[in-house]
Amino acid sequence: MDFFLRKFFESDSKRRLQTAIVFSVLFLIAKIFFPEPGNILVSLITEILVLTAFFSWALFLYEFVHNQASSPVGILVNSMILGALVYFLLTVSPEYLSTNDNVITSLLVYLFVFIILVSTAYIFDVLRELFFAHQKSVPTLYFNTMMILFILASVVAGIWDSDWEYDFITDSLTGIAIVVAVINSIRVAWIAFIAKKQKRILLLLSIIFMVVFGSTFGFTQTQDANFVALLSPALNKFIGLIFLYATVYFIVVFFTALFHLPTAEAIDRKTQELTSLMDLNKLITRVLDFDELVNTITEMTKDVCNCQSAWLVTNFNDTLEINSVNNINKEDAEKISVNLFNSDLVNPKELTELNTLEKYDFFRSSKFQSVIIAPLNIHGKNIGYLFTAKQMSMGFDEEDKKAISAFADFAAVAIENSKLIEQSIEKERMEKELDLAREIQQKILPKGKPDIPNVDVSASFIPAFEVGGDYYDFFRFDDEHYGFVIADVSGKGIQSAFIMSEVKGIFESLSKIDFSPAEILIRANEILKKSLDRKSFVTATFGILNTKNGKFKFSRAGHAPVLHKRNDTLQSYVPRGIGLGISPSKEFARTLEEMEVQLGNGDLIILFTDGVNEAMNSANEEFGYDRLEAIVKNSGELSPDALSRKIIKELSVFSKENPQHDDITLVIFKWNFINKLNGDN
Amino acid sequence: MTEFNVQTRSDGSVSILDVKGYLDAHTAPELEDAFNKLIDDGKYKVVVNLKDLNYISSAGLGVFMAYIETMRENGGDIKFSNLKKEVYNIFDLLGFPMLYEFYNDENEAIKKFNEQ
Numbered sequence: 001m002d003f004f005l006r007k008f009f010e011s012d013s014k015r016r017l018q019t020a021i022v023f024s025v026l027f028l029i030a031k032i033f034f035p036e037p038g039n040i041l042v043s044l045i046t047e048i049l050v051l052t053a054f055f056s057w058a059l060f061l062y063e064f065v066h067n068q069a070s071s072p073v074g075i076l077v078n079s080m081i082l083g084a085l086v087y088f089l090l091t092v093s094p095e096y097l098s099t100n101d102n103v104i105t106s107l108l109v110y111l112f113v114f115i116i117l118v119s120t121a122y123i124f125d126v127l128r129e130l131f132f133a134h135q136k137s138v139p140t141l142y143f144n145t146m147m148i149l150f151i152l153a154s155v156v157a158g159i160w161d162s163d164w165e166y167d168f169i170t171d172s173l174t175g176i177a178i179v180v181a182v183i184n185s186i187r188v189a190w191i192a193f194i195a196k197k198q199k200r201i202l203l204l205l206s207i208i209f210m211v212v213f214g215s216t217f218g219f220t221q222t223q224d225a226n227f228v229a230l231l232s233p234a235l236n237k238f239i240g241l242i243f244l245y246a247t248v249y250f251i252v253v254f255f256t257a258l259f260h261l262p263t264a265e266a267i268d269r270k271t272q273e274l275t276s277l278m279d280l281n282k283l284i285t286r287v288l289d290f291d292e293l294v295n296t297i298t299e300m301t302k303d304v305c306n307c308q309s310a311w312l313v314t315n316f317n318d319t320l321e322i323n324s325v326n327n328i329n330k331e332d333a334e335k336i337s338v339n340l341f342n343s344d345l346v347n348p349k350e351l352t353e354l355n356t357l358e359k360y361d362f363f364r365s366s367k368f369q370s371v372i373i374a375p376l377n378i379h380g381k382n383i384g385y386l387f388t389a390k391q392m393s394m395g396f397d398e399e400d401k402k403a404i405s406a407f408a409d410f411a412a413v414a415i416e417n418s419k420l421i422e423q424s425i426e427k428e429r430m431e432k433e434l435d436l437a438r439e440i441q442q443k444i445l446p447k448g449k450p451d452i453p454n455v456d457v458s459a460s461f462i463p464a465f466e467v468g469g470d471y472y473d474f475f476r477f478d479d480e481h482y483g484f485v486i487a488d489v490s491g492k493g494i495q496s497a498f499i500m501s502e503v504k505g506i507f508e509s510l511s512k513i514d515f516s517p518a519e520i521l522i523r524a525n526e527i528l529k530k531s532l533d534r535k536s537f538v539t540a541t542f543g544i545l546n547t548k549n550g551k552f553k554f555s556r557a558g559h560a561p562v563l564h565k566r567n568d569t570l571q572s573y574v575p576r577g578i579g580l581g582i583s584p585s586k587e588f589a590r591t592l593e594e595m596e597v598q599l600g601n602g603d604l605i606i607l608f609t610d611g612v613n614e615a616m617n618s619a620n621e622e623f624g625y626d627r628l629e630a631i632v633k634n635s636g637e638l639s640p641d642a643l644s645r646k647i648i649k650e651l652s653v654f655s656k657e658n659p660q661h662d663d664i665t666l667v668i669f670k671w672n673f674i675n676k677l678n679g680d681n
Numbered sequence: 682m683t684e685f686n687v688q689t690r691s692d693g694s695v696s697i698l699d700v701k702g703y704l705d706a707h708t709a710p711e712l713e714d715a716f717n718k719l720i721d722d723g724k725y726k727v728v729v730n731l732k733d734l735n736y737i738s739s740a741g742l743g744v745f746m747a748y749i750e751t752m753r754e755n756g757g758d759i760k761f762s763n764l765k766k767e768v769y770n771i772f773d774l775l776g777f778p779m780l781y782e783f784y785n786d787e788n789e790a791i792k793k794f795n796e797q
Contacts, residue, residue, distance in 0.1 A: 578776030
């Protein structure tokens with residue numbers, strides 16, 4: 001589709017060129033066959049042909065003019081050169097050409113006329129472009145009326161000689177055409193939109209235009225001494241009218257540009273302000289680097305208010321920080337800002353203007369005489385200040401203040417936006433990390449219940465929102481001996497999840513060897529002391545149950561007590577033992593105790609993590625050991641699963657809406673030796 | 682829950698940290714800052730007064746562990762004093778009293794430093 005469109009436009013441009021050439025050639029042929037104006041019909045045809053050729057060229061050239069129209073001075077310089085060329089060609093004596101009546105001179109004349117025709121067509125395009133530039137309502141009618149009058153006047157002048165008795169028709173048509181041309185000359189709105197520097201150039205150019213175009217017009221009036229007039233009176237008339245229009249137009253341009261000069265700077269600044277605000281608006285909607293954003297803000301502010309320096313101070317969580325400086329070093333900016341804040345000169349609600357700065361000691365060393373501080377406020381909250389400084393005293397006018405104010409408002413939105421994006425990225429990152437930590441924990445913990453002879457096991461695990469690092473596992477040493485471990489890694493999140501997987505690996509490999517619980521913990525401590533950082537540790541209880549005789553041997557490394565329920569009595573065992581990874585091997589081994597208890601039929605062993613006893617209610621009370629022990633003690637003949645459910649239910653009743661801060665793990669097993677024996681019988 | 686505060690005093694060559702409120706993963710960095718400042722100033726003899734400490738999490742315990750090692754490597758120590766019973770129980774369960782010194786009163790801890 002795109003290809004065909006392009007093809008169409010290319011051929012269109014080509015076809016325009018072909019049309020222009022065809023009409024030019026037709027005119028040439030007509031002139032060769034009828035060199036002298038004979039009857040009216042022949043004149044009419046040749047004159048219409050030449051004017052059609054003119055408009056064909058204008059149509060063809062319009063594309064080039066229009067593409068360059070964004071810089072009016074460029075196309076004006078082009079038309080000046082072409083205007084000068086036309087002027088030069090017209091000054092060539094027609095006598096010189098006509099006296100040497102041969103083919104070469106005739107062709108030369110045609111070539112000259114042709115160059116004049118094409119050049120004028122270009123100038124005509126420029127005038128047309130300027131006429132339509134920056135017009136709110138499209139004044140096509142005015143321009144077309146002018147064109148029709150020009151054509152009519154030219155054709156009428158072309159058909160009849162100057163000594164024609166109804167001369168007044170030509171004159172009145174010309175007169176009306178000139179009036180319309182003058183009216184159309186006030187279409188100079190585009191001047192307001194060019195920069196001050198360009199206006200100065202324009203002023204100079206329009207003087208040259210007036211001279212060049214005016215003289216060219218003058219030459220077209222001397223019909224006897226002008227070879228264009230000899231060849232085609234209509235073309236001469238038409239060119240004359242266009243140059244007249246151009247002359248009048250540039251007289252108007254000259255005066256308009258002259259009157260615009262004093263206000264040019266203000267307009268330039270407004271334009272810049274508007275463009276900068278638009279740029280800033282674009283910045284807001286884009287995700288970008290915070291530093292880039294604040295640097296853009298200070299740079300734009302500095303440019304727009306024409307000040308020496310600008311800097312930006314952010315105020316997040318009541319901490320003031322200089323984030324961007326433009327044309328001032330950070331130390332100076334900091335010194336000035338701190339002193340201004342300390343002297344209570346900064347209003348966090350409104351724009352502050354400071355002018356007589358000499359009276360402040362801290363300003364004497366700085367080069368600035370006036371400073372404006374605009375607070376950056378959003379949703380009634382201050383998030384920073386935009387500083388601008390000038391070396392002049394009373395350097396800021398009302399326009400500057402308005403501009404800085406507008407910038408500060410935009411900057412506040414942009415900064416807030418960028419912070420929000422930053423936060424949401426950070427939040428997303430943390431959530432991803434938490435997901436990963438949860439996944440690790442899920443994979444590490446045993447699935448389902450272990451099958452241990454004579455033992456009924458229950459394991460419950462309730463993860464906290466931030467992974468708390470709880471771990472439990474079961475190991476089979478041999479047919480008789482089964483291991484239980486419960487552990488809690490210090491810290492939270494992904495880091496504790498990684499340590500947890502290391503701990504699992506350690507216990508997995510140690511339980512392949514015939515060690516006692518104390519020996520296993522001593523070796524685990526040795527490994528963890530080396531691998532953990534200084535701040536991390538692991539608490540654990542490792543127990544081994546002999547499933548033949550019900551002897552439970554265990555050691556505790558800094559972990560919560562081991563509870564032992566027999567009927568309505570409850571024992572809490574806290575054998576000595578330091579947490580894993582805290583102390584060197586020797587010290588750890590020296591202090592570690594190992595206990596052995598003989599389980600009776602129906603006895604329960606309860607292992608848990610501090611997530612149970614440290615669960616809090618809304619009054620910041622802990623669930624505590626006493627509540628836990630009371631529940632266990634009064635649980636009657638509950639199965640491990642039922643007891644686990646009961647504890648968890650009591651926990652949730654206790655903490656209600658209060659969020660769970662740590663993982664909760666409960667491992668309960670019941671020694672069912674006699675039952676099994678009975679069952680076997 | 683997040684109410685927490687650390688203040689540093691000194692008694693001769695001994696620095697005393699008053700740690701108040703809830704010490705957990707979120708407030709631990711504040712305690713670390715206080716310890717780092719002491720290390721920067723070359724003060725390695727520290728008594729931590731935990732009279733007003735209401736809660737300590739594993740992250741909080743980790744901070745003490747890490748800095749006791751640093752202080753000891755530099756010829757100093759961290760000694761604990763004035764712990765509430767519940768807070769002491771947490772330290773005790775973890776085996777800290779077997780490794781570090783705990784005192785009922787701050788002055789006892791300072792005296793101990795001065796005797797050395």
